[in-house]
Structure formats: C-alpha cells, structure tokens
Amino acid sequence: MKGMVFTEFMEMVEEVFSEEILETMIEQSQLPNAGAYTSVGTYDHQEIVRMTTNLSQQTSIPVAQLLETFGQHLFSRFVTVYPAFFEHTNHAFEFLKNIDAYIHVEVRKLYPEAELPRFYHNQPNDKTLVMYYLSSRHFEDLAIGLIKGCLIFFNTQAEVNKALDTYDEQEAVKITIELLE
Numbered sequence: 421m422k423g424m425v426f427t428e429f430m431e432m433v434e435e436v437f438s439e440e441i442l443e444t445m446i447e448q449s450q451l452p453n454a455g456a457y458t459s460v461g462t463y464d465h466q467e468i469v470r471m472t473t474n475l476s477q478q479t480s481i482p483v484a485q486l487l488e489t490f491g492q493h494l495f496s497r498f499v500t501v502y503p504a505f506f507e508h509t510n511h512a513f514e515f516l517k518n519i520d521a522y523i524h525v526e527v528r529k530l531y532p533e534a535e536l537p538r539f540y541h542n543q544p545n546d547k548t549l550v551m552y553y554l555s556s557r558h559f560e561d562l563a564i565g566l567i568k569g570c571l572i573f574f575n576t577q578a579e580v581n582k583a584l585d586t587y588d589e590q591e592a593v594k595i596t597i598e599l600l601e
Contacts, residue, residue, distance in 0.1 A: 421468065421557075422534055423461035424501075425494070429468060430455065432493040433475060441478055448474040462533060465557050484561040491565015492572065499573055502526075512574035513549045516567065516597070517541050537563065540587055547599040552587040560593040567595065 433442045446455035449470040457463060472490075476483045499506055505523055509515045519539045527534055537555035544550065553563050564580055571578050577600040585594035 421463055421465040422459075422531055423457045423463060424459040426457040426463055426468060427459050428494050428497050429471065429490055430457070432490055433471075436489070436493075437475075437479065441475070444478060445471055445475045448477075460531075465559075487559065487561035488565035488568065491562045491567070492569040493565075494562075495566045495569025495573065506573070510574075512571050512576040512578070513543065513597070515570055515574065516549060516551060517543070539563075540592075549597045551595040551597070552585065552592040553595060554587060554590055554592045560595070563593075564595060567597065571597075 430442060430446075433445060449455075449467070451467055451470070453463075472483050472486055475481075476486055479486075505526065506515070509518070516539075524536045524539075527536060535557075537553055537557070537559070540552040540554070542550050551567070553560050560582060564582060567580055571580075579598045579600060581596045581598075583594045583596075585592050587594075
C-alpha cells in the first residue's frame with residue numbers, strides 16, 4: 421500500500437484526535453518502522469489494519485467508522501494533491517464511474533507497483549449508481565468514505581449502502597448510491 425495512505429492516516433489521527441493518541445496508536449501497533457513512513461514508499465497494508473484496530477480500542481469508535489472517516493479525509497487530500505483529476509468533472513456519478521478507467525490509470529502512471537482495488541459500476545437510472553468493490557484487502561469502509569468524500573466535494577446529497585455480493589463470479593462489496601435530490 422502506498423505510503424501516502426499511511427502518512428495521511430497519521431495526519432488525520434493527529435488532527436481529529438491528538439498527537440498523544442497518535443503516539444500511543446503507533447506504539448501499540450508495534451510497527452516495523454516505528455511509524456516512520458514516506459509518502460512514496462510502499463508498505464504492508466496489515467500495518468494500517470493494526471493501527472486502525474489500536475485506534476479503535478483507544479477511542480471506542482468502530483474500525484469501520486474510523487476507515488470511513490479516513491476515506492473522507494483522504495478524498496479531500498486527493499483534491500488538493502491531484503487537482504487535475506477533478507478539472508473536467510462536474511458530477512459525483514461521473515467522477516465515480518471513471519475511477520478504474522481514468523483515475524486508477526493515472527495512479528498507475530505515478531506508482532506502477534500500486535495494488536489498487538477494482539471498481540465496476542452500473543447505473544440503472546439517473547438517481548442510482550451501483551458500484552462493485554473488489555479487493556483482497558477488504559477496505560470497503562475506506563472506499564465508502566472516499567465515495568462520501570466525493571459526494572461532499574460535488575455537493576451531492578445521497579444515501580450510500582453496502583452489501584456483500586458477487587461480480588463476475590468474484591466476491592465483491594456492492595455499494596449503492598441513491599441521490600436524494
């Protein structure tokens with residue numbers, strides 16, 4: 421997993437909680453690098469799992485909720501760090517439908533070794549977008565946070581629901597986004 425995810429996670433923990441909670445989380449997680457990450461490095465995703473689990477224990481906030489909060493934070497950072505991704509898109513659905521076809525293609529140019537989740541979608545009507553998240557890492561709650569961050573960025577009111585499903589005979593998480601407008 422790319423180091424930017426780790427550095428942004430630790431920034432979020434410090435901003436939302438405190439420097440003390442961040443330090444305790446790092447210490448309790450017994451990380452091989454003692455929490456020293458670079459944004460361009462690549463690290464084992466299990467390290468962020470350990471940190472999130474320890475943060476959950478410290479704060480009594482469920483891991484899923486922490487990952488969703490982090491996803492929203494991370495989306496806002498992507499807007500700042502990669503503004504070109506957002507230049508020609510005016511609607512959340514348009515952006516979300518292009519994650520694999522455009523965003524992940526561009527990410528692979530920057531980070532060829534990145535292991536990215538796959539997203540497939542269908543849009544049964546103008547108010548509904550169904551996305552299928554496929555990843556062996558099971559960060560679907562992070563993906564939902566990113567989706568919610570996207571909705572906030574595009575000022576779009578919607579309900580987001582997830583369910584276990586399959587896509588092309590593979591285990592997937594089905595994420596349904598229903599516009600409320």
